[in-house]
Structure formats: C-alpha cells, structure tokens
Amino acid sequence: MRKPKTVVEKIWEKHVVHHEEGKPDLLYIDLHLVHEVTSPQAFEGLRINNRKVRRPDLTFATMDHNVPTIHRNVIKDEVSKTQMETLKTNCEEFNVPLADIHHPDQGIVHVIGPELGLTQPGKTIVCGDSHTSTHGAFGALAFGIGTSEVEHVLATQTIWQAKPKTLNVKVNGKLGTGVTAKDLILAIIGKFGVKFGTGYVIEYTGEAIRNLSMEGRMTVCNMSIEAGARAGLISPDDTTVEFLRGRRHVPTGEAFDQLAEEWKALATDEGAIYDETVEIDAADIEPQVTWGTNPGMCIPVSANVPSVEDGQSDNDKEEIKRALEYMGLQGGEPISSVAIEHVFIGSCTNSRFADLKKAADIVKGHHVHPNVRAIVVPGSHSVKKQAEDAGIDIIFKEAGFEWRDAGCSMCLAMNDDVVPEGERCASTSNRNFEGRQGTGARTHLVSPEMAAAAAVKGHFVDVRTLGVPAHN
Numbered sequence: 437m438r439k440p441k442t443v444v445e446k447i448w449e450k451h452v453v454h455h456e457e458g459k460p461d462l463l464y465i466d467l468h469l470v471h472e473v474t475s476p477q478a479f480e481g482l483r484i485n486n487r488k489v490r491r492p493d494l495t496f497a498t499m500d501h502n503v504p505t506i507h508r509n510v511i512k513d514e515v516s517k518t519q520m521e522t523l524k525t526n527c528e529e530f531n532v533p534l535a536d537i538h539h540p541d542q543g544i545v546h547v548i549g550p551e552l553g554l555t556q557p558g559k560t561i562v563c564g565d566s567h568t569s570t571h572g573a574f575g576a577l578a579f580g581i582g583t584s585e586v587e588h589v590l591a592t593q594t595i596w597q598a599k600p601k602t603l604n605v606k607v608n609g610k611l612g613t614g615v616t617a618k619d620l621i622l623a624i625i626g627k628f629g630v631k632f633g634t635g636y637v638i639e640y641t642g643e644a645i646r647n648l649s650m651e652g653r654m655t656v657c658n659m660s661i662e663a664g665a666r667a668g669l670i671s672p673d674d675t676t677v678e679f680l681r682g683r684r685h686v687p688t689g690e691a692f693d694q695l696a697e698e699w700k701a702l703a704t705d706e707g708a709i710y711d712e713t714v715e716i717d718a719a720d721i722e723p724q725v726t727w728g729t730n731p732g733m734c735i736p737v738s739a740n741v742p743s744v745e746d747g748q749s750d751n752d753k754e755e756i757k758r759a760l761e762y763m764g765l766q767g768g769e770p771i772s773s774v775a776i777e778h779v780f781i782g783s784c785t786n787s788r789f790a791d792l793k794k795a796a797d798i799v800k801g802h803h804v805h806p807n808v809r810a811i812v813v814p815g816s817h818s819v820k821k822q823a824e825d826a827g828i829d830i831i832f833k834e835a836g837f838e839w840r841d842a843g844c845s846m847c848l849a850m851n852d853d854v855v856p857e858g859e860r861c862a863s864t865s866n867r868n869f870e871g872r873q874g875t876g877a878r879t880h881l882v883s884p885e886m887a888a889a890a891a892v893k894g895h896f897v898d899v900r901t902l903g904v905p906a907h908n
C-alpha cells in the first residue's frame with residue numbers, strides 16, 4: 437500500500453525542482469501575488485540586472501495597503517503615492533497584470549486571489565506579505581516572502597525553501613451559535629500562544645473545521661502567521677470545490693469536474709503522520725476579545741481582563757503589566773465593561789461578503805452608539821458591489837456606519853484611516869500590536885459580529901445576548 441501522506445507532503449513533492457540532501461529545496465511557484473509595499477525594490481533589482489519577469493501570466497498585482505478608502509483620487513501621503521505609482525509603472529514595464537485603484541478587480545490581495553479563482557488547491561502561492569497564509573484555506577501551500585525573495589520569484593518563478601514540519605491543529609466538535617471562525621482562531625492562539633506554530637505549517641483538521649464555510653476557513657488560515665507558523669492550510673473538500681466553481685480563473689464543464697477530483701485527492705490521507713498534533717474542543721469556545729498587545733492575549737467575552745498577579749512567571753507578569761499599561765486597562769475589570777470609540781469592520785481576516793452580511797444582521801434595526809465612530813471597509817471592489825446589490829450598505833449607513841471603498845484601511849496605519857492616540861478600537865483585523873492602528877492606538881480583535889455588537893452598545897458585549905442567527 438502507498439504510504440499515507442499529508443496535503444503538505446503531496447503539494448511539496450509536486451513542486452520540488454531541485455533537491456540536495458541537507459539543503460533547502462528549490463520549489464516551483466504557481467501563483468505570485470504582488471502589492472505596492474513590498475515590490476518596488478524587487479522590480480528595481482530586475483531592472484538593474486536586466487532581467488524580465490519570468491512568468492507574468494502567473495503573477496498578479498493589486499494596490500491595497502496605501503489606498504484611500506474615501507476620495508480615491510486624493511492620496512495625501514507622498515510615500516503611499518510613490519508606491520502606488522511605482523507599482524503601476526513596474527507592472528506596465530514588466531507586463532504584469534495589475535488591478536489598480538480604479539480597477540473593478542481591486543481589493544486586498546488576499547481577498548481578490550480567492551475571489552477571482554486564482555487561488556486553487558494544490559498550488560504553491562507566495563506574496564510579499566505575511567498573511568498569504570489566507571490562501572491555505574483552499575488546500576494551497578501559501579506563504580509570505582521578503583522583498584529579496586519577491587525579486588527571486590519574479591525572475592525565476594521558484595524559491596528556496598526548507599521543507600517545513602507539519603502541525604495538526606485538530607478542532608473537535610461543533611462551534612456554538614454565535615461563535616465564529618474568528619473566535620476559533622483567537623481561542624487557538626490564546627490557548628497555545630503566539631509561538632506554537634514556529635517552524636511548522638499548520639494543517640487545521642477536525643469536525644469544526646470541516647463545517648466551516650470557505651470564508652471561515654480563510655479567517656482561520658489568515659491568522660496562522662499570528663501563531664508563528666510558516667503557513668496554515670485545510671485539506672480541499674466539496675466546500676472548496678463549490679466555492680471555486682464558476683470563478684473567472686477556473687476552467688468550466690468537464691475540465692472543472694476533472695480538476696475537482698484532483699483537488700480532492702490532495703486531501704491528507706487517513707493515517708498520515710504529522711510532526712506534532714494539538715487538539716481543542718469547539719464547544720468550549722466563547723466569543724473572544726483580545727485585551728492586550730498580541731493576538732494571544734485574548735479572553736472570552738464573559739471573562740475579566742487579567743491582572744499582573746495572574747502571570748505564571750516574572751516574564752509573564754512583566755508582559756501583562758506592559759500590555760495593560762499600553763491598553764489603558766487596570767486588570768481585573770470585566771472586558772464587557774470596556775468602552776470603545778472606534779469600530780473597524782474590514783481587513784483580509786474579515787472583509788468578505790459573508791463577514792459583512794453577518795455584521796449587518798446584528799446591526800439591522802439598531803444605531804451606532806453616540807460615542808462610537810464605525811467604518812465598514814469591504815475587502816474588494818467586488819465585495820463592495822455584491823454588498824450594495826444586496827442592500828447591505830444601506831443597513832450599515834442607516835445605522836450610522838461609514839461605508840468605504842476597498843483596501844487594508846484601518847488594519848494598519850499606512851493610509852488615512854488611523855485610530856487616534858489613546859483611543860480604543862474594536863477591530864476585525866488580525867494584529868493588535870502597539871501602534872498597529874496608529875501611534876498609541878488601542879486595538880481589540882474581535883469577530884465581525886462582535887464588532888457590530890460593540891458598535892451598537894459602545895462597549896464589548898456577548899453578541900449571543902443580542903440574538904444572533906445560527907451560522908459560522
């Protein structure tokens with residue numbers, strides 16, 4: 437009998453171009469996604485060395501980090517403006533397809549890849565961006581790379597990579613009503629820490645993962661990097677196939693059916709061996725809120741913010757102390773008593789149509805709290821359009837939310853959408869580091885549903901008490 441293999445092993449074997457014992461492998465790359473922040477020096481390197489982009493047809497660029505999400509034509513920041521102009525010039529010169537700021541395909545790079553069907557099971561996918569792990573939701577091996585590696589991939593369509601170890605994160609049972617994929621990944625990182633994935637590619641398995649929609653799976657894989665992992669992925673199944681059916685860059689008819697069978701055959705075989713396995717029970721998970729300055733510093737919405745004395749070691753205590761100080765919290769107060777001034781619904785973690793729809797379901801018939809400024813930033817132009825066609829923009833606007841154009845926006849302070857110093861934001865993004873949403877800004881990571889509920893109440897609240905429809 438054939439030796440059972442993991443999805444990672446199967447993809448790896450199909451992509452090794454050169455192997456030498458004890459050295460990294462040279463891997464073929466099927467899809468290279470490019471954005472304006474990490475590509476300028478890479479293209480410049482090609483120019484200096486008089487090289488071409490080897491496979492422009494396997495390369496796709498967009499503008500996301502720097503783009504304004506209102507007044508599209510007014511780019512105030514000089515660096516942002518230069519980076520966007522440079523990407524345009526580079527894509528023209530090197531023949532790389534580009535969805536620029538005004539293009540109907542524009543959006544956050546990790547939202548548009550799947551949306552266009554560029555992201556497919558079994559592919560090796562890279563991008564000069566750490567959240568490339570998002571694409572792993574499709575059973576692709578997708579990871580972020582640095583700018584010098586971007587240049588290498590542009591020039592050769594390959595990359596040197598040491599074969600990673602595999603870590604099975606098995607999620608048993610079912611998530612409760614009102615508990616989302618975002619709560620799941622926050623709870624995983626909260627339980628095992630922000631370093632437990634270091635050196636591994638995580639494969640998420642188990643009943644709760646199988647039951648997730650593709651949007652939910654993308655949310656989970658997106659945050660693999662916040663667990664320290666190289667990448668995170670989920671074996672392809674019928675959910676994956678159905679999401680991709682009919683998308684622009686996938687074949688149709690019989691060719692699709694054949695491809696779908698190949699995709700499903702990539703799933704990890706029964707009995708395959710992982711280097712490590714951890715397990716968690718979905719039923720134990722409550723809606724989560726981060727209280728501190730890394731995504732592992734999260735607690736259930738019913739819990740109290742930890743106090744310095746709760747630290748297990750001196751180091752722990754020091755970390756808690758610093759985080760409490762930065763976050764302007766005492767320690768010991770219920771997280772639900774913490775008032776917020778901003779709500780951001782967006783980012784590559786939670787800005788897809790399904791995310792916006794679920795947030796809108798909570799908001800409907802309510803109004804944003806008078807002390808709160810709330811914005812919704814669709815992940816792509818096409819998400820925006822889909823939401824508008826469904827009337828979701830109206831629900832948000834009537835409730836007092838701002839309805840913006842697509843981009844990374846308030847996820848990171850690289851554009852005009854910034855949280856002012858000392859102010860607090862409930863955010864559906866993936867990073868709550870010091871200064872992430874602006875100098876001195878205080879970020880609390882939550883699900884779209886929890887963000888919507890906080891916008892209405894002006895403080896964190898268990899969304900389940902507002903009566904939420906059953907979905908993940």
Ligand SMILES: CC(C)[C@H](C(=O)O)[C@@H](O)C(=O)O
Nearest residue numbers: 473474501564565566567848
């Ligand atoms: C700007 C980019 C390099 C960065 C990343 O790699 O993740 C950004 O997307 C982020 O989320 O911090």
Ligand code: SF4
Nearest residue numbers: 567783784844847848
């Ligand atoms: S939305 Fe945020 S996390 Fe995602 S790519 Fe943009 S800046 Fe990075």
